[in-house]
Amino acid sequence: MEAVNYAWRIYKCRTKQKYFYAFATNEKRRAERPKTLLETYFEDLLNYWNLPKVQEESETNKRNREKLDDIHTMGPNSYAILRHKLEANPEINIKVPEHPNASNQRDATSDMSQANDHTGE
Structure with a gap:
């Protein structure tokens, strides 16, 4: 079950990069949504990513990642x-x-x- 959860998390991350940050408006994001993701799921993700609390957390995480000197780049391997x-x-x-x-x-x-x-x- 952990593998499925990990795969979903990675998929959401890549989807956010490719379809959320790439477009300025939700209308454009909806028009360009990935066809492999159901429209209702994509809409749920858009609603979630647009929450002020989630956007604030995302900005905090971005600032913290910029402070890192040694970035772990081995993926799932320890x-x-x-x-x-x-x-x-x-x-x-x-x-x-x-x-x-x-x-x-x-x-x-x-x-x-x-x-x-x-x-x-």
Whole structure:
């Protein structure tokens, strides 16, 4: 079900870019609506996108995205998935770096277990 929800969200986003922002008036938007989307659904989307609260939220999100220095461009793939694929592929000879604190965390854990061995816990 998550895949369907994700696909619908992406479809709405692309529809908004292509048919809402591209035209200045709702009349022009209705005339150019995508034929793959039922007229009633498109009308519902237009009504929603024209709500002042939704437009304000959209503007806020645009301003916040402009402030980002590092934009995630991997789509639905996380960095963990990419790391796993890189490590699993023998043709790519890349040493994937560990998290900077990973060795410190392991050392602290082993120190704690050694301390517990001496105390009998």
